[in-house]
Amino acid sequence: MNHRKLSIIAGFSYFIIFFAAIFANFYVIEALLKTPLETVTNNNLMIRLGIIAFLITVVFDVVVAWALYLLYKTHYLSTLSTYFRMMHAAIMGVAIFTLPLTLKATNDTDVLNYINTFNTIWLIGLFFFGIHLILLGRIIKTPKFITLFLILAGLMYMIDTCAHFLLADYERYSSVFLTLVAIPSIVGEMSLAVWLLFKGFKHSIQ
Structure with a gap:
């Protein structure tokens, strides 16, 4: 498979991840956090769709890892970067195990406990994802602004995870950390997805 096709696969897969994650996070998880038992009772199908999302x-995270590895396999950091992304995917897969349990919960406390467990496990996965982004920023040479945002996003993911565990009053600063993570990650990863899909490796014949 030539590099252009791999680039399209990686970019397209990134967009699938974006849209699936937006639905699962900002609709399903947020609904469960705001009205736990009510959501389980009245929006059972939405939760099931969120689990699928x-x-x-996870599936397309692995696809992206595979495609990026093949695109940049000559770089000495490519294998290491792939391992860290795969670690994130594996940990995310484990985190998802907690979500079906919400469907059988009978009170708000149980639902919130399951969601908190999910978020904590995923948070650990994001630490390793941050390392992947930093390495990816080192691997990809151009466009330069994308590499800078990827590295910054990776650092912010790692800092945010550490802050969750180190700061007893993390909630006081959660909105600040969310902004620090969201801006570079959205700009960096979305820009990378667009570049891979529409421009990446257009002149490659390998």
């Missing part, structure tokens, strides 16, 4: 993100 998270599974889709």
Whole structure:
């Protein structure tokens, strides 16, 4: 498979991850956090679809890891970067195990406990994902602004994870950390997805 096709696969897969994650996070998880038992009772199907959406993100995370590895396999950091992304995907897969348990919960506390467990496990996965982004920023030479945002996003993921565990009053600063993570990650990863899909490796014949 030539590099252009791999680039398209990686970019397209990134977009699938984005849309699936937006639905699963900002609709399903947020609904469960705001009205736990009510959501389980009245929006059972939405939760099930959210679980599927998270599974889709894991599948295409592996696809992106595979495609990026093949695109940049000559770089000495490529294998290491792939391992860290695969670690994130594996940990995310484990985190998803907690979500079906919400469907059988009978009170708000149990639902919130399951969601908190999911978020904590995923948070650990994001630490390793941050390392992947930093390495990816070193691997990809151009466009330069994308590499800078990838490295910054990776650092912010790692800092945010550490802050969760180190700061007893993390909630006081959660909105600040969310902004620090969201801006570079959205700009960096979305820009990378667009570049891979529409421009990456257009002149490659390998």
